[in-house]
Amino acid sequence: MAQNVLVTGTGREGALGYCFVLTYLKQGDTVFATVRKPSPALEKLKEQYPDRLHILEMDIGSTASVRAAAEEVARLVPCLDLIINNAVVTTPDYPVHNPFEEMTLDNIAGAFDVSTVGPLRVIQAMQPLLYQSAGTAMVVNISSGAGCITTCRNDRDLDYCMIKCAMNMSSKILYNKYEAEKKVRVLAIHPGWMRTNAGNAKAPFDPYEHSERMRKVFEARRESFDGVVFIDYDNREMPW
Numbered sequence: 001m002a003q004n005v006l007v008t009g010t011g012r013e014g015a016l017g018y019c020f021v022l023t024y025l026k027q028g029d030t031v032f033a034t035v036r037k038p039s040p041a042l043e044k045l046k047e048q049y050p051d052r053l054h055i056l057e058m059d060i061g062s063t064a065s066v067r068a069a070a071e072e073v074a075r076l077v078p079c080l081d082l083i084i085n086n087a088v089v090t091t092p093d094y095p096v097h098n099p100f101e102e103m104t105l106d107n108i109a110g111a112f113d114v115s116t117v118g119p120l121r122v123i124q125a126m127q128p129l130l131y132q133s134a135g136t137a138m139v140v141n142i143s144s145g146a147g148c149i150t151t152c153r154n155d156r157d158l159d160y161c162m163i164k165c166a167m168n169m170s171s172k173i174l175y176n177k178y179e180a181e182k183k184v185r186v187l188a189i190h191p192g193w194m195r196t197n198a199g200n201a202k203a204p205f206d207p208y209e210h211s212e213r214m215r216k217v218f219e220a221r222r223e224s225f226d227g228v229v230f231i232d233y234d235n236r237e238m239p240w
């Protein structure tokens with residue numbers, strides 16, 4: 001059955017958010033592609049899918065912006081069946097992988113507010129729409145292996161690792177919140193290293209193929225309230 005899907009951080013062609021938009025459009029779904037600034041790539045895609053692609057400006061660092069977007073979604077559809085929290089921002093130090101001594105620590109709070117609190121703003125504002133889904137609604141937080149404490153050998157990238165680690169915790173807390181009523185399934189996923197930009201040219205995964213692979217993983221997990229929250233792109237449970 002066709003679903004209503006919302007994806008954040010979708011404006012960059014070839015990045016993961018854009019690839020998810022394409023994947024779900026190809027599935028026949030209605031997609032709310034959110035951006036923080038106009039995206040020529042999405043506008044072009046809209047010509048191909050004028051009825052099923054809705055482009056919304058939504059800055060996940062702003063509660064007012066997220067609430068306004070939720071009102072717009074509610075004006076257009078009665079429910080959301082899937083939210084993919086994909087957007088991320090790190091400190092301007094990234095991706096230089098600055099060592100601790102060189103990091104501008106005052107930048108971390110701003111990145112955290114967007115990348116960790118931002119997805120929570122989205123879920124909170126869109127929750128009434130998730131509850132209206134005819135089946136089990138889903139929230140997928142795009143996390144990273146960088147957020148694992150158990151396997152961490154990193155001695156830098158404090159901001160990114162902390163952001164994803166905290167996102168994992170928030171995913172678990174919301175999983176627990178929704179578990180009893182089995183109405184909203186929450187997942188955090190490590191997508192693996194993808195060729196989403198020039199700096200990632202050596203990465204093993206093509207984000208277009210990979211978003212389709214992850215779509216199948218999400219569906220495999222949708223009805224399973226088994227306590228597994230943090231997984232990888234191959235549906236394997238990840239250590240925290």
Ligand SMILES: NC(=O)c1ccc[n+]([C@@H]2O[C@H](COP(=O)([O-])OP(=O)(O)OC[C@H]3O[C@@H](n4cnc5c(N)ncnc54)[C@H](OP(=O)(O)O)[C@@H]3O)[C@@H](O)[C@H]2O)c1
Nearest residue numbers: 009015016036059060061086087088089144192193194196
């Ligand atoms: N690429 C990888 O190999 C890899 C590996 C592990 C995990 N991940 C995760 O996968 C996701 C996608 O990765 P990617 O490489 O495709 O990311 P990306 O190219 O950096 O895209 C991030 C998107 O987030 C948007 N964004 C930033 N701040 C925002 C805000 N305040 N409000 C709304 N949107 C905002 C950006 O918008 P603008 O275009 O306006 O800047 C951009 O479109 C991220 O969560 C990332 O951490 C990626």
